[in-house]
Amino acid sequence: MLTSDSITSPAAKVPSFELIGGSCYVRDAGIVNSQLVSDSERNTSVGQPEQYVKLDEGLVSRKIFFDPEIYQTELERIFARCWLFLGHESQIPKLGDYMSAYMGEDPILVCRGSDGKVRAFLNSCRHRGMKVCRADRGNARQFTCSFHGWTYANTGELRGVPLGKNAYGERLNKAKWGLLEVPKLASYGGMLFGNWDAGAESLEEFLGDLRWYMDVMIERQVGGIEFVPGVQRYSLKANWKIASENFAGDTYHLPYSHGSMFKLDIRQINPSNPSFVGHESDYYNIGLDNGHGMTGIVFGDVRYRRDLELAEGYGPEVVEYVEECHQRLAKSFPNSQAGVYALSFSNMFPNLSFNDFSALRPIGFYLWLPKGPAALEAWNWCAVDRDAPKVIKDLSRIDYSRIQSVTGIAAQDDTENFEQVTQATKGVVGQRLDFNYQMNVGQALLEGPPGFPGRFSPYISEINQLNFYQHWVALFDPTWPGKSRDWHRVAAQR
């Protein structure tokens, strides 16, 4: 439980901004860890995670996708400790702009305060817990709780309490009762991430080698990433990990789950849609530390050359744009890194998936918010390059709605499968079984190109899923001997 005195009011501290590279900043709210994550160390009866995840055998128990106590432990040990995606700065450009978000099951209010600084707060009045903001987005100088009328500035301070002197006399120290600020906030390429663990590693450390690849996606944008206004939210009766691991590495599902889509000539939507057929050996899956996974990485300007060829169909402005994207990369990175150009499907542990195939297509962001052991809410955003030609921005937005969105011809079939997996595995006998991730167990990893970080496996493989669950185990059990590189250090700090 939180106690009031253990939380330093965010308003009482001067926030510090620390630059880590051109496109990053970190905000440290100055909150000490105190009891914010104390529950995560409590003893539970869920047992040791290695009884559920047998990496050497390629087996993962079905229990971790349904058991309520495991789920509760995940909220404490994963979602209250990892860097979690909140949204993008382009969604709150003006002073006072705000948007709602979630970290685990905790509602979050992300505000650009009147002082220009971005902060994230638990969206809950400190008096009786009511949501202080009930809209998805808007602009406000202050938030007044609809229950008893406590009023908070958009910088988090408690400003006003109805009948203050009469009701409380001098007994209420308003400085102590500001909105609870998320202790760590970081922006990377405009993407905002929060972390409840004040002692956590930096976002940069958490991203680790994923950043080596994501930098390519971000640097390719001429005007920077811009989120198309609006979010798509939909419910799905399945565990959050089913969706995350799919983006982390499940290329195997593409031909059958999406068989109906590949029968269509989807290039009519956008000619830069990949054919997937016949070139599998050029593509790799890459597993990274901290559970991150990427699929379909291809080198040597393959994606750039395809873009260039297709750009000609849209005229000289688009050709020039694609060349500019490429030149930006060539200037910023060594040739080999620049030749990655775009990323395909990825999952940032735990629950932020994204895809990026081409400068002529949208970047899709898919956040899988846990809503119970067998329920999630998908929040989808479409992102474009702020300075892309209008024809490309329009094409990207439409491409997004037709393929990956809530009505998309890809998403529908995934969610049908995810829901029926849940239905078919929740019985007591079904729960005794394991899922099979044995495709590559006992096989050597592939050699990646020199200087490329990560563990390389073939385009069709299940190594990235095991990589995802390895980190899941490491977070679940701090004493587990196979702890990942960064967990060592984080554990030592605590």
Place this chain on the structure above:
Amino acid sequence: MIGIELQHSVEQFLYCEVRLLSERRYEEWLDLLTDDVRYWMPARATVDGQPDAVSAEEEMAYFDDNKTFLASRVERLRSSLAHAEQPPSRLRYFLSNVEIKDRHDPEIDVYCNLLVYQSRLESTEVTYVGRREDTFRRADQSWRIAKRKVILDQTLVPRTISIFF
């Protein structure tokens, strides 16, 4: 005043159209759309101070289709690998509050409320509630749909959408 005959012909057209949708006679349904149809379902959100806000033209949409892509969706649904509709959902469409808003020959603007119930497999049940803002164009003694804007009331879509509105 809207004449009874016009109101009647519009309502009969709408009832016939949703019957085709509920019976999944999608090829016949496509024939009711003009070749230049825009089929658009903007995203919704709770926005402070804008209670009726829907996403604008260049913002997020659930659907933003032309006739060619609607035909592709239908072609996909006919494939044995369209798992979301294999076997097909049971669908029931309810229309009400049919209002003819504006006449600009040969087109008229028609608004109506829409409730769609979807039942599939053992226990999946979904209800969508919203309204349509259509533009109909006269053709062959009847109507064709030239524009459809569907405004869903839910901001949290209950499930991925594998049907038409």
